Amino acid sequence: MLVFWKMAWRNLFRNKRRTLIAGTAIGIGLASLIFVDALILGMEANMVSSATGTFLGEGQIHRKGYRETQEVELTINQYETVVQSLKQERIVRHFTSRVYSFAMISSPANLTAITLVGVQPRREKYLSEVDESLRKGRYLSPDGDREILIGSKLADILEVGLGDRVVVTVAQAQSGNLQQEMFRVSGIFQMNIPEMDRGLAFVEIRKAQKMFGLDSTAVHEIALKFIEPSLGRDKNLPFWQKYSQYGNEAIGWPKIIPELEAAFNLSDFSIWVTGLILFGVVALGIVNTLFMSLHERMFEFGVLRAIGTRPFQTLILVVFEAVALGIISVVLGNILGFAVTYITSLVGIDYTGIEFAGVTIRKILYPVMQVRQFIYYPFWVFILTSLVGLYPAVYAARMSPVEAMRKSL
Amino acid sequence: MKNSEIVIKTENVTKIYSDNGIPVHALRGVDLTIHKGEFTAIVGPSGSGKTTLLNIISGLDMPTEGRVWLNNKLISEMSGKELSDFRRDHIGFIFQAYNLIPVLTVEENVEYIMLLQGVPKEERHKRVVEILKEVGLEGFEHRFPTQLSGGQQQRVAIARAMVANPSLILADEPTANLDSQTGSALLDKMRELNERTGMTFVFSTHDQMIMERAKRLVVLKDGHIEKDLWKE
Numbered sequence: 001m002l003v004f005w006k007m008a009w010r011n012l013f014r015n016k017r018r019t020l021i022a023g024t025a026i027g028i029g030l031a032s033l034i035f036v037d038a039l040i041l042g043m044e045a046n047m048v049s050s051a052t053g054t055f056l057g058e059g060q061i062h063r064k065g066y067r068e069t070q071e072v073e074l075t076i077n078q079y080e081t082v083v084q085s086l087k088q089e090r091i092v093r094h095f096t097s098r099v100y101s102f103a104m105i106s107s108p109a110n111l112t113a114i115t116l117v118g119v120q121p122r123r124e125k126y127l128s129e130v131d132e133s134l135r136k137g138r139y140l141s142p143d144g145d146r147e148i149l150i151g152s153k154l155a156d157i158l159e160v161g162l163g164d165r166v167v168v169t170v171a172q173a174q175s176g177n178l179q180q181e182m183f184r185v186s187g188i189f190q191m192n193i194p195e196m197d198r199g200l201a202f203v204e205i206r207k208a209q210k211m212f213g214l215d216s217t218a219v220h221e222i223a224l225k226f227i228e229p230s231l232g233r234d235k236n237l238p239f240w241q242k243y244s245q246y247g248n249e250a251i252g253w254p255k256i257i258p259e260l261e262a263a264f265n266l267s268d269f270s271i272w273v274t275g276l277i278l279f280g281v282v283a284l285g286i287v288n289t290l291f292m293s294l295h296e297r298m299f300e301f302g303v304l305r306a307i308g309t310r311p312f313q314t315l316i317l318v319v320f321e322a323v324a325l326g327i328i329s330v331v332l333g334n335i336l337g338f339a340v341t342y343i344t345s346l347v348g349i350d351y352t353g354i355e356f357a358g359v360t361i362r363k364i365l366y367p368v369m370q371v372r373q374f375i376y377y378p379f380w381v382f383i384l385t386s387l388v389g390l391y392p393a394v395y396a397a398r399m400s401p402v403e404a405m406r407k408s409l
Numbered sequence: 410m411k412n413s414e415i416v417i418k419t420e421n422v423t424k425i426y427s428d429n430g431i432p433v434h435a436l437r438g439v440d441l442t443i444h445k446g447e448f449t450a451i452v453g454p455s456g457s458g459k460t461t462l463l464n465i466i467s468g469l470d471m472p473t474e475g476r477v478w479l480n481n482k483l484i485s486e487m488s489g490k491e492l493s494d495f496r497r498d499h500i501g502f503i504f505q506a507y508n509l510i511p512v513l514t515v516e517e518n519v520e521y522i523m524l525l526q527g528v529p530k531e532e533r534h535k536r537v538v539e540i541l542k543e544v545g546l547e548g549f550e551h552r553f554p555t556q557l558s559g560g561q562q563q564r565v566a567i568a569r570a571m572v573a574n575p576s577l578i579l580a581d582e583p584t585a586n587l588d589s590q591t592g593s594a595l596l597d598k599m600r601e602l603n604e605r606t607g608m609t610f611v612f613s614t615h616d617q618m619i620m621e622r623a624k625r626l627v628v629l630k631d632g633h634i635e636k637d638l639w640k641e
Contacts, residue, residue: 003517003524010512303508306469307569308497308525310490402470405504 004313008320011293012328022289023328026381029278029285030333031340033377036274038341038367039349040267046351048229050362051260052253054191055128057095057223058232061243061250066220072101072173075218077246082222091231091239095224096123099208104169105150105201109159114201116168118208127223130189130202137162137187144204148183151197152190160185168201172213179211192353193360233261263356275377282329282381283388290322290392301396302404315390315397322389329385330378337377341369415481416577416609417443417466422475424461424632435461437632438475443611445576448603450612450619453629459613460581462629466611467500467579468492480576497525501570503580508566509554515541515565516550522573540568544598560591567599577609584616596622 012019052058061082066074076082079097086095096119103116121140125131130149131139140147148166150158160166162185169180183203190197209216231237232252243250254261294301305314348364355361424436436458443449443466451459464470465477468484477484480499487495502508509518519540520533528536541547544564554562563583570578580599584592600622603610612619620626628636 003513003521006517007510007512014512300510303502303504304510305493306467306496306502308493308522310493310525312490313525400470402464405469 001316004317005320008317008324011297011321012324015293018289018292019325019328022285023325023332025285026282026325026329026385027332027334027336029282030330030377030381031337033271033275033278033381034333034337034373035341035344035367036271037373037377038345038369039365040271041368041370042345042366043351043361044264044267045229045368046361046363046365047260047263047356048232048253050360051257052225052229052232053129054193054362055130055196055223056253056256057127058226058229059224059239059250059252060256061222061224061248062220064247064249067249070100070102072171072212072214072220075099075214075220076222076248078248079217079219082243082246082248085243086222086224089239091226091228091237093225093227094123094126095222096120096127097205097219098124098221098223099205099212099214099218100220101170101208101212103201105154105158106167106169107158107160107164110157112154112157114154114168114199116170116208116211117200117202118205118212119202120205124202127225129191133189133191134187135190137185139187140202140204142204144186145207146183147186147204149187149189149202150185151200152188153194153198154201155185155188157198162186162188168203168211170211172211173218174213177213179213181207181211192362275380279380279384283384286322286325286385286388287391289325290318290389291395293321294318294392294396298399298404301399302401305399305401306405311397314399315393318393318396319386319389322393323382323386325389326382326385330382333381334374334378338369338374341367341373345369414445415442416445416447416479417441417611418478419462419466419472420476420478422462422465422472422477424458424465424470425473434632436465436472439629439632439634441466441627441634441637443577443609445609446603446607447625448600448610448623449625449627450614450623451627451629452615452620453635454615457629458632459629461632463579463581463611463613467502468496497522498573499576501573501575501578503563503566503570503578503583505582505585509562509569511554514551514553515546515557518554518565519569519572522569526573528573536572537568540572543571543602544568558591559587560595563587563591563595564598567595571602571606571608575608577611580610580612580614582614582616583612584614584618589618592616593618 061076063074063076086092099118101116103114104111105114121142135152140149158166164185165182166185167180167182169178172179206216209218226232233254240250301314345367348366351361351365352363353360419439419441422436422439426433426435439462451462453459465472468479471485479495484492510521513521516537519537523533523536541550544567546561546564549557549561584595596618599610602608624640626638627634
């Protein structure tokens with residue numbers, strides 16, 4: 001067998017240029033797979049970060065039914081018990097409470113419908129990027145009874161600026177009575193998410209609770225961040241069951257933004273399709289290279305068969321050539337894949353502002369390199385190269401020595 | 410010679426090729442017996458069937474009709490693997506040119522068949538050294554075929570054909586690509602080996618130098634044996 005391995009390597013280097021071109025072509029295919037995988041991982045991380053870090057959080061707790069109906073009365077049951085328990089949770093890094101209500105906001109110039117959100121200013125800072133998105137003014141103060149933060153587009157609609165007065169009207173829980181409050185615009189944020197910049201306004205939670213006719217322990221939502229972002233996607237995390245009691249429900253971001261999870265599944269499918277196409281192209285490249293080499297050496301194969309090389313040994317020789325080509329390709333592909341992915345993981349790709357699956361990408365996208373990418377894909381490329389080599393190998397093994405040597409004998 | 414052991418026997422061997430659907434009779438009922446130690450040349454004009462006959466008696470091709478025995482074994486009953494092993498162990502081939510494996514050195518080319526036979530390394534090395542000395546190629550062991558002249562390459566081919574001690578050496582126009590001086594020297598070497606070792610040589614040729622040295626001339630014409638001449 002050793003002699004066939006030796007011959008295979010030497011045969012491959014008889015036409016160095018062709019081997020290098022074929023190896024590079026296969027290597028580029030492999031490098032593309034590695035890069036696309038890293039890019040998708042980077043995009044997923046980026047989108048999860050954009051989606052959860054902007055406002056939603058990695059997990060949320062609500063009263064069962066609240067998400068579907070948004071009824072102001074549906075507040076979290078056993079709120080204080082839940083909060084005390086959350087404070088003890090080692091996997092929870094931060095959490096904050098919120099109340100919501102549909103509202104009408106008006107200025108001397110205009111009026112429009114919004115969602116009024118009551119937040120805990122100090123805790124909210126750790127969950128959302130409202131404070132970081134402020135373009136004008138200042139963030140809510142814990143006792144800022146008349147302060148309101150509005151989005152830049154809402155400010156345009158209302159034609160208001162910092163310090164201007166706005167009036168917010170809400171319907172109270174239980175009674176349905178209308179409640180009006182006057183606020184002064186203390187800050188204008190711009191998250192570059194049109195729905196938020198146009199349709200949200202933030203006030204201090206106790207003020208909101210009063211307006212909505214709720215007591216201080218009535219909260220619609222607890223948003224939280226885990227110590228490890230991936231926990232939010234873990235369907236089997238005991239946390240969800242533990243906090244889905246007292247008539248409440250605890251859910252991770254895949255349930256909060258199902259379209260994002262669906263988009264990720266689509267991405268996984270896409271990489272499979274991309275992989276299949278690339279593998280197909282690579283396979284044809286290998287077959288072409290080996291057949292070209294085979295046809296150039298027909299007489300030689302005839303001689304090998306004539307002097308006693310068995311058909312199976314001829315097959316082994318060609319398969320070894322495919323294996324050797326596979327090794328060269330995998331080395332080239334890994335080097336190329338590492339170089340491209342590493343450089344882009346440092347420089348990043350600017351997709352900011354692009355919306356995908358309901359999420360606006362807000363940060364530079366950095367491909368994520370993993371050791372797995374440099375083992376899994378090269379392994380399959382290598383296996384494929386070797387398997388595809390069987391086709392020309394069987395052809396060579398079944399070749400009649402006389403046919404191969406017709407020119408001579 | 411005729412009373413010695415039979416190496417090749419053909420009986421009513423016929424070969425019909427199809428050329429674009431038109432049947433071409435390459436051989437028409439050839440009966441030929443070659444004994445151990447012969448130095449035979451199959452001669453005849455182009456298209457007379459020399460190549461086809463050589464292919465068939467080596468088991469590289471199968472006759473359309475008739476039977477062929479090699480060392481008393483009927484080759485039509487052998488599988489592809491058995492035929493390969495039989496050629497490896499019993500037949501040495503010398504072709505016109507380009508018949509060495511270009512990616513193997515002289516030493517590796519010569520020992521290739523012994524590798525297939527599973528001969529131990531030390532034994533292989535010993536026999537390679539001996540045979541290369543025999544054909545006058547000492548010191549060329551590590552050269553590749555492209556680093557040799559045409560005559561040297563054919564001498565390596567002879568060494569490869571003989572190193573495993575086959576009972577039969579088939580040579581197809583071995584001097585076709587050599588100058589007359591080199592060709593003549595090679596033929597003398599083969600004839601000397603034939604005399605000394607008793608190895609059987611069968612040539613397919615229309616080279617006058619081979620015909621002069623052959624002990625027997627089998628003249629083919631239009632696919633059948635026209636003359637069978639013994640010189641001794």
